[in-house]
Amino acid sequence: MSIEPAEERELKFVVHEHFARRHHFDFRLEMDGVLKSWAVPKAPPEAAGEKRLAVEVPDHPLAYGDFEGLIPEGEYGAGRVEIWDRGSYRLIERRPEKIVFELRGEKLRGVYILLFFKADRQRNWLFFRPAEGAEKPGR
DSSP states (O other): OOOBOOOOSOEEEEEEEEESSSEEEEEEEEETTEEEEEEESSOOOOSTTOEEEEEEEEEEOGGGGGOOEEEOTTSTTOEEEEEEEEEEEEEEEEETTEEEEEEEESSOEEEEEEEEOTTOSSOEEEEEOOOTTSSOTTO
């Protein structure tokens, strides 16, 4: 098992609120030259201890981070897309089954974790803010 070193430069993140057939949020992190993306059925967790399902979806180009508008009927993801939050983040730890990062957005601020469901054959992750002091940057 390899652990990728944390990046020192600030990377971009965006949360799109997507008014599609099923209202949800798309959480996106700049990684590997693309926006790694997860669909989050409920609003992203803002308080420590809140947990959300995050379903991994296909990567998006970096330019998509600025998109707001209407995806036409008949196209995949049809519906209105608005930026709910955006900012920068610092990657603390990245493993295939766990990503730890510190968000610096307008709404989402602090350390967050994406944890892969190992027993799940889908691409389901748990997205949460750890309890205060549980995950400190640099640990």
